[in-house]
């Protein structure tokens with residue numbers, strides 16, 4: 001990771017890139033939406049395909065010279081079909097949010113109705129938050145998790161759907177630690193004649209590996225990102241049945257995007273290829289085992305986990321019981337100063353602000369990529385607890401930071 005050409009041409013940017021490599025190497029990345037892509041994926045995304053215009057789709061481009069671009073996109077599509085068992089895949093969305101935007105464009109008219117999970121209960125901005133285009137173009141109603149159990153309130157969802165009569169129900173979440181019952185949500189969508197859009201952004205890798213049930217073949221549309229639990233570099237994707245293939249392709253291009261980021265499509269092809277190897281299933285199983293171990297360690301130390309635990313790659317901690325004076329933002333800052341990088345997060349029944357919420361969210365996808373097993377993750381959990389218990393104690397922060405350095409050295413990255 002020398003970036004020697006950048007170093008020659010632009011030392012200031014090269015220094016920032018080198019700092020980022022060091023930061024990833026020397027801190028524990030526990031942001032649940034992040035991972036470490038392989039050098040092969042990073043190389044593909046940093047390739048000269050960044051120069052190429054390839055508006056259109058393989059075999060039907062609006063530009064000459066698209067032979068290699070076609071080859072790359074066809075590989076990405078073929079591998080995605082194999083990974084997720086989808087009839088049709090569009091690998092061009094620049095991100096998960098663009099994937100959702102394209103699906104809305106393919107299915108809805110302005111003023112139509114979207115029913116989605118409330119943001120502070122684990123939803124996503126692109127599911128209809130007022131600050132997002134989806135909240136501005138569509139009429140949005142929201143369902144929730146059960147405040148007692150932290151599990152999705154499927155009955156509440158059905159009741160709201162009956163009353164609201166949505167045109168689309170969005171499932172799939174950003175901060176929900178439990179297995180989603182896609183069939184149950186799909187039955188609600190069917191009953192009110194709404195499209196079901198399952199946004200598996202966080203769990204694309206877990207679904208591909210079969211460690212979380214798949215909505216492919218159940219929901220009408222499945223959207224995802226390619227850089228979270230699957231390590232295919234930054235980007236988005238859409239899967240659907242053949243009956244929606246043309247609508248989706250036209251909505252992505254020319255609907256919401258121009259030329260695809262072919263360098264990122266190349267990264268997707270490489271990352272999907274890696275995920276087809278047997279070792280990826282082991283990886284995904286370890287991600288979930290690690291998240292369970294992390295959750296147990298935190299719960300044993302007296303922290304409150306939303307839903308009491310996890311079935312996925314993330315845990316969501318509600319700090320209000322155990323650390324009533326510590327906000328999620330302050331916890332995030334204290335942990336970062338000790339080399340543990342995660343994010344403050346809203347929790348169901350949030351009583352602080354989204355900018356400084358009451359919880360923290362931690363994921364295990366990136367640490368598992370570095371080879372952390374349950375024992376190592378339990379130690380990380382202990383370190384987190386030490387910081388939360390003494391967030392301003394310089395001696396504690398220094399001791400934790402030193403141990404973080406040792407753990408990073410023992411789990412090298414990008415050698």
Ligand SMILES: *Cc1c(COP(=O)(O)O)cnc(C)c1O
Nearest residue numbers: 095096097124172173174201225
């Ligand atoms: C991360 C995420 C997305 C995609 O976000 P981008 O940053 O646009 O790639 C979409 N939906 C959910 C539920 C997410 O968690």
